[in-house]
Amino acid sequence: MKKNQKTNLQLRQKMEEHNHTPQTLAESIGVSVQTVNSWLGKRKGISSKYGEKLEALYGESIETLLEEVVEKAGLGILHLDTSIALQPTSDKVAxxxxxxxxxxSVELASIKSHLTNEQYDTLNTIYPDGNCYIWGVRNGKAPNEPTRRQYEKLSVNDVILFYQKFRFYAKSRVTLLMTSQSLAKQLWNDESFCNIYFINEVQSFNLSVIQFNKVVYKDEREYAVMxxxxxxxxxSIAVFNEFELDSIEDYAVVEEVVEQTSAMDEETLREKLLEMLVNLEGKEFLTTDSKGQGRAEQHILRALLYGKKDKSVCECCKREFPIYYMKTAHIKKRKFTNDEEKLDVNIVFALCPTCDIAFENGDIYVEDGYFKVNNRAYPDDLGAYLSKYEDTVCECYNEHNKQYFEWHKDHHLVRIPK
Known part of the structure; x- marks a missing residue:
């Protein structure tokens, strides 16, 4: 199955029919690769000048090319336009x-001479502090140039997993693509690294190649990434679902809405996200399994909970963390919810990873708006750690979510010996 064959534009399908990549289409009509990717991601409109070129190239009106196509794919809504790319870094040069x-990192100002004005403006928006993160890959051996052909499959928002010594150790997300021998020469003193992608700041990741091979190739042997x-x-979907890469903020469907509505106020954005959440109900084409549906709901609930914030405070310990570190904690476990409850934004609240584990296990719960510590026979250290949360206020407790907190308390307390 080809990439992005689930929910996309007619334009993408026409590209596939003509064996066009974003790179080859860009070259044929005289635009940059990131412009084509912006069209495909619906982040940027198509001017009349290039609309006419596309119409002539594909024999369809621009209105038709911009129509959405939805097909039953059974792969889930979460990562419709997102693939996983493997980047080895085993040798000394890498x-x-x-x-x-x-x-x-690299200062944007130091590479400005290698960028078009459009690329530079885009990167300034992506990296407001003026520092970016860049990688380049070679074409591969002629005449087939296999690495180059792999690079042409790469798109903005794809996730990069960095690999070394039989482990994937870091992850990030593609923000912009370009080809430049001169930039490769400046950065790495080797113009052969001309297939360049920019990424977000990397996050730590820890996955053995054996686990990876088992999920992707159904083979548990320790094959290296070459x-x-x-x-x-x-x-890609198998990796996303098995190893829960959503902490990288790569939930493409929700993220696209947030990006497109950057000028909107929080209330308008919330209304759009709520509409997305409601539209999930009964949309069987989105996913053929409950796990995928649940992850779709989770991403929308997360966007509703945190909005456009960069940081958030944990409701329990009151410490502030970056959003990518925070959890969207279900007060009532999803498997026990009815259809209406699944789509209720009040069923989640903000917790840090440590407090999320304690709440998930029922070690702490909320009663009448106050956190309580369960009466288990804790080891001394755990009991001492949790005791500081006893009778602290749960500030998000209200009339809309109290029934979920009551369910959580009852669900866990009836299972704990007095």
């Missing part, structure tokens, strides 16, 4: 490059 242009590769749809 390790040095990783340190120099990802760990240490070259840059973009996984197909089925493989």
């Amino acid at each position: 390790q040095t490059n990783f340190m120099n242009t990802i760990v240490q 070259g840059f590769k973009v996984l197909n749809d089925e493989q």
Whole structure:
């Protein structure tokens, strides 16, 4: 199955029919690759000048090319436009490059001469502090240039997993693509690294290649990752679902709404997200399994809970964390909810990872608006740690969610010996 064959534009299907990648389409009509990706991601409109070129190229009106196509794919709504790419960094050159242009970052001003005005403006928006993170891959051996062909499958928002010594150790997300020998020469003193992608700041990740191979290839042997590769749809969805990569903020469907509504106030954005949540009900084409449906709901609930915030305070311990670190904690476990409750934004609240584990296990609960510690026979250290939450206020407790907190208390207390 080809990439992005589930919910997309007619334009993408026409590209596939003509064996066009974003790179080859960009070259044929005289625009940048990121412009094509912006069209496909519906983040940017198509001017009349290029609309006419597309109409001539594909024999369809621009209105038709911009129509959405929805097909039954059974792969879930979460990552319709997101693939997983594997980036080995095992040799010394790769390790040095990783340190120099990802760990240490690159000043945008220092590479401006290699960028178009459009690229520079886009990157300034993506990296407001002026520091970006860059990687480049070679074409691969002629005449087939296999790595180059893999690179052409890469799109903005795809997730990169960095690999070394039989483990994936870091993850990030693609923000912009470009080809430039001169930039590669400046950054790595090697113009062959000309297939360049920019990424978000990397996050730590820990996954053995054995676990990965078992999920992707149904083979538990310790096969090494030998070259840059973009996984197909089925493989990518399997990795997303098995290893829960959503902490990287790659929930493409919800994220696209947030990006497109950057000028909206929080109330308008909330209304749109609520509409998305309601529209999930009865949409069987979105996913053929309850796990995928649940993850779709989870991402929308998360966006509703945190909105456009960069940081949030844990409702229990009152400490502030970056949003990517926070959890969207279900007060009532999803498997016990009815259809109406699944789509109720009041069923979740904001917790840090530590407090989320304690709440999930029933070690702490909420009663009449106050956190309580369960009466288990705790080990001394755990009991001492949890005791500080006894009788602290749960500020988000209200008339809309109290029934869920009561369910959580009853569900866990009846299972704990007095």
